[in-house]
Amino acid sequence: MELHLVVDPGQADLVGQLCRQIRGLIRGGHLAAGERLPPTRLLAAQLGLSRKTVAEAYARLAYERLLEGRPGSGTFVARAAPPPAEPRPSLASESGADARIARWRALTLPLRHPAPQGGARYEYIGGAPEPRLFPHEAWRRCMQHGLRQDAARSRGQYGPAEGLPELREAIARHLAFARGVRAEASEVLVTNGAQQALDLLARVLVEPGCTVAVEEPGYLQARLLLQAQGARVVGVPVDAEGLIVERIPAEARLIYVTPAHQFPLGMPMSPARRRALLAHAQRHGAILVEDDYDSEFRYEGRPTDSLQGLDEQGRVAFVGSFSKTLSPSLRLGYLVAPRPLIEAVANAKHLADWHSPLPAQWALARFIAEGELRKHIGRCHQAYARRRALLLEQLAGPLAPWFEAVPIEAGFHMAALACRPLDMAALLSLARRVEVGLYPLDVFYAEGAPRQGLVLGFGAIEALDIPPSLERVREVLLQLDG
Structure with a gap:
C-alpha cells in the first residue's frame, strides 16, 4: 500500500513530520487496526528519505503504542483501538451560504427508506x-455481457450523456409495447433513476420565481426539488378522477402529474381529465411531466395508454425507471421527450454526471432485448x-x-x-x-x-x-x- 504522505526535506525534524502524518491517519480512522504499513525501505524510496529516518518514525510510533512490529511480517497498526480522532473544524459560523445550508439541512424527506437493519419485521x-423476486441468474448473465461489451466497445472510456444507443432503442420498444409510448430512440435519455430525470427537467425548465403545479397530495420529492430550483410551487387538489384541471394556475409553465397511479392515493386519471389536461397544456404553453413510476403492474380494468401516447402537440415529458420493476439499487431510469428538450436535458446531464454507468446500460439492453424484463x-x-x-x-x-x-x-x-x-x-x-x-x-x-x-x-x-x-x-x- 502506498501512503499519502508529504515530507518537506527543506524543513527540520523529518521524523517528526512522518510521525505527525501517520499518527493523524491512524487517529482519523484512515489506517485501520491491524493494517500493514509499507516496509521501511519501500517507504523511504517513495519519499526520498533515508531508511533510518523511516525506521526511527516507526519506532517512535511503536513506543506510543500506535504501531507494532511483528518479526518476519512487518509493521502494523496496533490492534488496540487508537485514541479518538481530533475534532475537525466546522464550517465558518459566518459563511455567506449559511441560509441556504440551513434550508437544505432542514428538509423533511418522508420517503427515505429505513436502513436494512432498521426496518420492522x-x-x-x-x-x-x-x-426475493429479483432475477439474479439472468441479470448476472447480462451483466457479464455488459462488462465484455464495455471492454470491447466502450473500452472503459466515457460514453454519450444520452445513454447507449442500444439501450435507448430497447427502452423505446419496451415502452411502446407496455405503455403505448410513441417515441424514437433519439427521444429517450437514460438517467440515474427517475429522480435524476425530474432533477434535470427542473434545471432546464424552471427559473426562480416561475410557477409550477403539482398534485395535492403528491410526491414530496418532486415538490421539494422544484422549490430548490426557485419555483413557486402550487398544489392542485385531486379527486376520484385525478388532478382537477380547472384548478391549475394559468401561469404554470410546468405541471407534474402521476396519471396512471396517483401518488399517494392510487386512483388513475380518467380519460376525460387526460384530454382536458392536454388541452390546458396546449392552451397555456405548459410542459406536462408524466411520472409513470409503477404502472406496469396492472390488476383490473382496460390498460390505459400513457398521457404521452395521447399527446399530439409534443407537450409531455414521460419519466420512468427500473427501480420498481427490477431494483432501486440499479439506479437506472429514463426520460422520453421531444428531441429539442432531450438535447437540452442531455447537456444538463453531461454537466451533472456525464453519463450513467455503461456496463449496467449494456446489461439492461440485453435484459430487455432477450425478453427477461417482460x-x-x-x-x-x-x-x-x-x-x-x-x-x-x-x-x-x-x-x-x-x-x-x-x-x-x-x-x-x-x-x-x-x-x-x-x-x-x-x-x-x-x-x-x-x-x-x-x-x-x-x-x-x-x-x-x-x-x-x-x-x-x-x-x-x-x-x-x-x-x-x-x-x-x-x-x-x-x-x-x-
Missing part, C-alpha cells in the same frame, strides 16, 4: 419491490396481485371499522383512508413496537388540511405475512379505542 413501506414483470405481477387481494380483504373485513381502501388498478401500494379520527402518531408508534412498519398519508400534503390514513406498500412484505401483521394492527387499534 412486517414492512409496509411504499416503493420497495420484492428483492418475464420478470409477469412473475412480480402474480405475487403483487395476491398481496393486493389480501390487503383489500383485510381492509374490507377486520380493519373496516377504522379504514377504507382507495381502489387501485395498478402499482404496488394503496392508500387506506381513516373512517374516523385516529391518533395516528400513537398508532404508528405502537405498531412499530409489535414489529409492523406503517406509514402515514398526511405527510404527502403540503397545503391545506391533510386527510388521515395510511400508505400501504405491498412490495416488501410476503403474502403470508399480511393477515398476521394486520391482526397486530387491529389489536393496536382496539387498544387505542379502549
Whole structure:
C-alpha cells in the first residue's frame, strides 16, 4: 500500500513530520487496526528519505503504542483501538451560504427508506419491490455481457450523456409495447433513476420565481426539488378522477402529474381529465411531466395508454425507471421527450454526471432485448396481485371499522383512508413496537388540511405475512379505542 504522505526535506525534524502524518491517519480512522504499513525501505524510496529516518518514525510510533512490529511480517497498526480522532473544524459560523445550508439541512424527506437493519419485521413501506423476486441468474448473465461489451466497445472510456444507443432503442420498444409510448430512440435519455430525470427537467425548465403545479397530495420529492430550483410551487387538489384541471394556475409553465397511479392515493386519471389536461397544456404553453413510476403492474380494468401516447402537440415529458420493476439499487431510469428538450436535458446531464454507468446500460439492453424484463414483470405481477387481494380483504373485513381502501388498478401500494379520527402518531408508534412498519398519508400534503390514513406498500412484505401483521394492527387499534 502506498501512503499519502508529504515530507518537506527543506524543513527540520523529518521524523517528526512522518510521525505527525501517520499518527493523524491512524487517529482519523484512515489506517485501520491491524493494517500493514509499507516496509521501511519501500517507504523511504517513495519519499526520498533515508531508511533510518523511516525506521526511527516507526519506532517512535511503536513506543506510543500506535504501531507494532511483528518479526518476519512487518509493521502494523496496533490492534488496540487508537485514541479518538481530533475534532475537525466546522464550517465558518459566518459563511455567506449559511441560509441556504440551513434550508437544505432542514428538509423533511418522508420517503427515505429505513436502513436494512432498521426496518420492522412486517414492512409496509411504499416503493420497495420484492428483492426475493429479483432475477439474479439472468441479470448476472447480462451483466457479464455488459462488462465484455464495455471492454470491447466502450473500452472503459466515457460514453454519450444520452445513454447507449442500444439501450435507448430497447427502452423505446419496451415502452411502446407496455405503455403505448410513441417515441424514437433519439427521444429517450437514460438517467440515474427517475429522480435524476425530474432533477434535470427542473434545471432546464424552471427559473426562480416561475410557477409550477403539482398534485395535492403528491410526491414530496418532486415538490421539494422544484422549490430548490426557485419555483413557486402550487398544489392542485385531486379527486376520484385525478388532478382537477380547472384548478391549475394559468401561469404554470410546468405541471407534474402521476396519471396512471396517483401518488399517494392510487386512483388513475380518467380519460376525460387526460384530454382536458392536454388541452390546458396546449392552451397555456405548459410542459406536462408524466411520472409513470409503477404502472406496469396492472390488476383490473382496460390498460390505459400513457398521457404521452395521447399527446399530439409534443407537450409531455414521460419519466420512468427500473427501480420498481427490477431494483432501486440499479439506479437506472429514463426520460422520453421531444428531441429539442432531450438535447437540452442531455447537456444538463453531461454537466451533472456525464453519463450513467455503461456496463449496467449494456446489461439492461440485453435484459430487455432477450425478453427477461417482460418475464420478470409477469412473475412480480402474480405475487403483487395476491398481496393486493389480501390487503383489500383485510381492509374490507377486520380493519373496516377504522379504514377504507382507495381502489387501485395498478402499482404496488394503496392508500387506506381513516373512517374516523385516529391518533395516528400513537398508532404508528405502537405498531412499530409489535414489529409492523406503517406509514402515514398526511405527510404527502403540503397545503391545506391533510386527510388521515395510511400508505400501504405491498412490495416488501410476503403474502403470508399480511393477515398476521394486520391482526397486530387491529389489536393496536382496539387498544387505542379502549
